[in-house]
Amino acid sequence: MKRRDFLKTSVVAGAALSLNFDGLQAALTSDTTAVEAVPDLVAVMGGEPEAMLDKALEALGGIEKYIKKGQKVVIKPNIGWDRTPELAGNTNPLLVKALVKRCLSAGASKVTVFDHTCDDWQKCYKSSGIEAAVKEAGGIVLPGNDEKYYKTITVPGGLKIKEARIHEALLDADAWINVPILKNHGGAKLSCAMKNLMGIVWDRRVFHSNDLQQCIADLCTWQKKPVLNIVDAYRMMHQNGPQGRSAADVATIKSLLASSDIVAIDTAALGLFNQVKKLDMAAVGHIGKGESLKIGSTDLSKLNIKRIKI
């Protein structure tokens, strides 16, 4: 092999790496010959939030694959309600904390966290434990309480909505990670990754009055997609969602899902939900509508899923 050819090959290989040839990279970094394809979706069960996150990230090829050095990163948990972590109305603060740390150690220049809350934002940020968790981890907590923070963007792929007003932190970000909690939802039936995007927009009334399920799917066509969706199912509110009334609404199922495919992860989350409460896919209209809009796939059988039990 000529040196020139060798160089060419390496350049191509390098390019291939940056194109997310995950399996190859995994193989190269782990220095093993058996090339294991990087999964489309990872499901972890039986650990604490931080441990499960690490297992999932490891299986996906490391956080560095998603978060590059110097990037401005936004993490978008669900902080919608003035509820303590035990009541599972909001994303687990331990998960958010661990994720902020991982992003920072991957070299993110700053990590910001916000949500457009339903209850008073300061109460939500505080009661959820997320504000404290993010600050401890070295991240920044941003308010999402005022119209001022939201800028209009277009959603050309949407059927019902063609534009939305999105929090400027996301517009400025180089990458963002969607970190919902899995729960029952009175309106959308299931609240998970796709539904969590309603917390990045200002006027949700428009969504509710224009076919909620379609609008959720429409918003997910926004071109700036999360680099990763991580579903917190450590505690899961299986009834009276999304706010919940008491601990009786919560099942501790100690699970976590991670995937870049927002439709697939919601499909999988629905499967997990069905382990506790029966819920028909057809009722959760936005998942199917998401697939129709070609945001992702509901056909889990065609995906490479890695299941890890701790």
Add this chain to the structure above:
Amino acid sequence: MKQTGKKQVNHLKRLRVLLAILLFVPVLLYFVDFTGALPQGVHALLHFQIVPAVLSGAAGIIVLQFIFAFVFGRIYCSVICPAGIFQDIINRLFCIRKKKSRGVRRFSYHKPQNILRYVLLGLTVASLISGFTSLIVWLDPYSNFGRIATNLFRPVVMWGNNIFADLLMRIENYALYHVTIHTVTWAGLIAGIIILLVFIVLTIFRGRLFCNTLCPVGALLSLVSRYSFFRMTFNTETCNHCGNCERSCKAEAIDSKSMKVDTSRCVDCFNCTSSCTRNSIRYRWAPFFVKERVAKEEVAASAPAPGIAKPSSGSRRSFFATSAAIAASLPVVSAIAPSDDVPEGENTAADDQPAPVTPPGSVNLERFKDKCTACHLCVVRCPTQVLRPAGFQFGFDYLLRPYCAFKSSYCNYECTVCGEVCPVHAIQGLTKEEKRTTQVGIATFHIHRCIVYTEGTDCGACSEHCPTQAVHMIPYEGTLTIPQVEPELCIGCGGCESICPVNPHRAIIVVANKEHQQVSPPEEEEVKEIEIDSFGF
């Protein structure tokens, strides 16, 4: 040279200013603080206000204030009343860079407007006894100050904050955050502007004229302060009638020619002492009985015992009678509110007028109307900004009172702030448990406006926001679900109404309970251990 040499440091004035600042600054900050940074306990300062004390039946505080005024004069008006201090600030600002003759010494002696002030006082007391607070709403100095602070100062502070927050955000500092101002209504704004203008104009042209004509608290205290033990007195030997004291008297109560001070109007600001180069007007122990040789029994006349006094003039007699009547009526006034817990719901003919949803702890509409003086403290402290000053939409007698504006906000399930801070206890303090079961209204569902019915699509925003799940979703067509209300679980918090996407009339609306009810708390469900061992996909 000799004048400046003689001039002494006016310790009393300094003390007065210091005390005024110590009270005024926390009170002002408490009204404009939109972040909740100040400790909740600051409201304790407001319980010393006389009108709130009278209305809440805080007899101890009233007695204390009377004794204080009897001994020291109307110091209350200079160091406790925020409206009084506020007028002093206006005066001070007005005097900046002005010649003394146009500034600090621009006043002149005027006769007291006794008929006006005591008629107003009498009317106020009479209306309070008959359970009608509309007059006190307009005359109470504390409530007027509260409205200025709430409807004018606070929005300005919030706008200022927003400008700074935006600037800081540009340099990636998020110490401040943008806030939306929901609490300003036209009624509140106009009321604030009117009273601010009244204060400014009266202060500039006539000093403390408000306090000595319109203010029922000033009139009430004047009945006692005219006999105060400590008072401003002339040294008739050394006074040369230069008139400096008279011209510096905001209360226009000093007649330098006859060397008399009208202690009923003097607010003990001690500016006259500062103005006098000969030290001829001083605050000293000078009980009226010493000078005027009135029988000793008269000291006791300040107690509610009419007829004992042997006044030297007809007008004095009437003052004693008034003061006695007022003192005697105080317990009546404070006793009124709890006694009228049976609302006259039937004979309030104005049933076409919507009833306002009153704050939890206000017990019933009639009681609330009788007690609330519209100081708007609850409006500023409400974390969800759901409480707003009413206009005429609930009738003239509810004007400026706070109501729950559920169209764009709601009452937080766990929050009990309004009842904690209300200085007149028009809103009674509730525990969290009581709050969660106090039904201020009931959500009523109008299916023909509901998105699920009109559009055939999912919504459920109302149920999402319902903390008790009194509004819950039941099966409708196909996979659709539609809201249903369990009135016996609903506490009327307005969560559903505030989020309902239907315009202009919401599909779910809280109808006020004129009489608040108790509901049973949501049933405690058993916590079941749920374990799963497979992912389900």
